[in-house]
Amino acid sequence: MPAREEIIVRRLGAGEVRAQLDALAAVLVDCVAGGASVSYMAPFSHEHGREVFEAFATDVEHGRRLLVAAFAGDELVGTVQVVLALPPNQPHRAEIAKLLVHRSARRRGVARLLMEHAEVEARAEGRTLLVLDTVTGDDAERLYERLGWTKVGVIPGYALYPDGRPCDTTVFWKSI
Ligand SMILES: CC(C)(COP(=O)(O)OP(=O)(O)OC[C@H]1O[C@@H](n2cnc3c(N)ncnc32)[C@H](O)[C@@H]1OP(=O)(O)O)[C@@H](O)C(=O)NCCC(=O)NCCS
Numbered sequence: 001m002p003a004r005e006e007i008i009v010r011r012l013g014a015g016e017v018r019a020q021l022d023a024l025a026a027v028l029v030d031c032v033a034g035g036a037s038v039s040y041m042a043p044f045s046h047e048h049g050r051e052v053f054e055a056f057a058t059d060v061e062h063g064r065r066l067l068v069a070a071f072a073g074d075e076l077v078g079t080v081q082v083v084l085a086l087p088p089n090q091p092h093r094a095e096i097a098k099l100l101v102h103r104s105a106r107r108r109g110v111a112r113l114l115m116e117h118a119e120v121e122a123r124a125e126g127r128t129l130l131v132l133d134t135v136t137g138d139d140a141e142r143l144y145e146r147l148g149w150t151k152v153g154v155i156p157g158y159a160l161y162p163d164g165r166p167c168d169t170t171v172f173w174k175s176i
Contacts, residue, residue, distance in 0.1 A: 001062070005072040005073055005079075006072075007070055007071070007072055007109070007110055008070070009015075009068060009069070009070045009071075009083070009107065009111055009113045009116075010068065010069065010071075010113055010117070010130070011066055011067065011069075011121050012067050012069050012118070013060065014047075014057045014058070014060040014061035016069075017053060017056060017057040017111075018054070018057045020053075020069065020076050021033060021050045021053050021057075022046075022067075023040045023076035024029055024049070024053040024076065024079060025046050025047075025048075025049030025050045025053055025074070025079060025101070025103045026039075026046065026049070026054070026098050026163055027076065027077070027079060027111045028040070028044070028049045028052065028053070028098075029044055029045070029046055029049045030102050030103055030104075031100045031101075031102075031103075032044040032079070032162050033162075034103050035113050035161060035162060035163070036100075036135075036162070036173070037135045037138075037159050037160065037161045037162065037167050038098060038100065039098075039159075040052075040162055041160065041162050041164070042162035044162065052105065056081065058100075059085070063084060063085075064083070064084055064085035065081050065082060065083045065084055065085065065097075065120055065123075066081065066082045066084065066125070067080075067081050067118050068080050068081070068114055068118050068121060069081060070101070070105075070110045070113060072105060076103035077101065077102045077104070077110060078099075078100060078102060078105060078110045078111065078143055079098065079099075079100050079114070080096065080097075080098060080099040080100070080114040080115060080117075080118050081096070081097045081098045081118075082094050082095070082096060082097075082118050082121060082122045082125070082127075082130075083095040083096075083097050084125060085091070085155050090125070092123045092127060092128045092129055093127060093128075093130070094125070094127040094130055094131075095128045095129065095130070095131050095132060096105045096115070096118060096130055096131070096132040097112060097132070099111055099140060099164055099171065100114065101114070109138070111143055112143065112146075112147065115135075115143070115144075115147055117155060118172075119133035119176050122176060123176050127176070128175065128176055129173065129175055129176070130149075130173065130174045130175075130176055131161075131170075131171070131172070131173050132144065132149070132172050132173075133155075133158070133169045133170065133171045134170055135159070135167050135168070135169060135170075135171065135173070136154050136167065136168035136169060136170045137168070140168055144172050147174075148174060149172040149173065149174045150172060150173055150174065151154070151170060151171075151172055152170075152171040152173060153170070154168050154169065154171075154172060155168065155170075155171065156168050169176050
């Protein structure tokens, strides 16, 4: 990514998610290849990545989740999702999921921009309480603390890294 490329962050409709399947899959594949614990195990193929985002596109289409993407020029370099489909007694709540930034675009504030935009979109959907979980001790945990999220606690051995090692998970919430 060129050093001075402006980052544009915006919400994608279902059609745009489908149009960006290759780029979204590429970001996810890169994150898994980099060892991120984001639901998927290694080896993780581009085709599998496309299938994952095709399913997310269907959720976006039905209003079950919204997807925000970050672009450096024409190139999609990061994404995050807001899960809206929650039980009827939690209409004010949403969950943040799948914050992913391609390794080539990291440490430029892309994730911060994605999270700030996700909050704006969640608020626009009438949500006032956000929840997320993340691998304990990774870069994302510091990011969430900087962005004003409150740490609930750590669940030991909650998930696996792509190579099969167990990892702890930290749960956060934020009032918006
Ligand atoms: C976690 C993740 C999303 C962060 O993405 P990112 O775009 O690099 O995040 P940011 O750039 O906003 O912040 C990362 C760091 O860069 C620093 N930074 C931000 N802008 C910067 C700039 N212009 N110059 C130098 N450093 C900068 C931040 O201060 C932060 O520093 P820290 O790690 O020492 O706390 C990314 O590493 C990733 O995709 N990881 C794999 C997937 C994952 O774990 N997702 C979270 C699942 S919950």
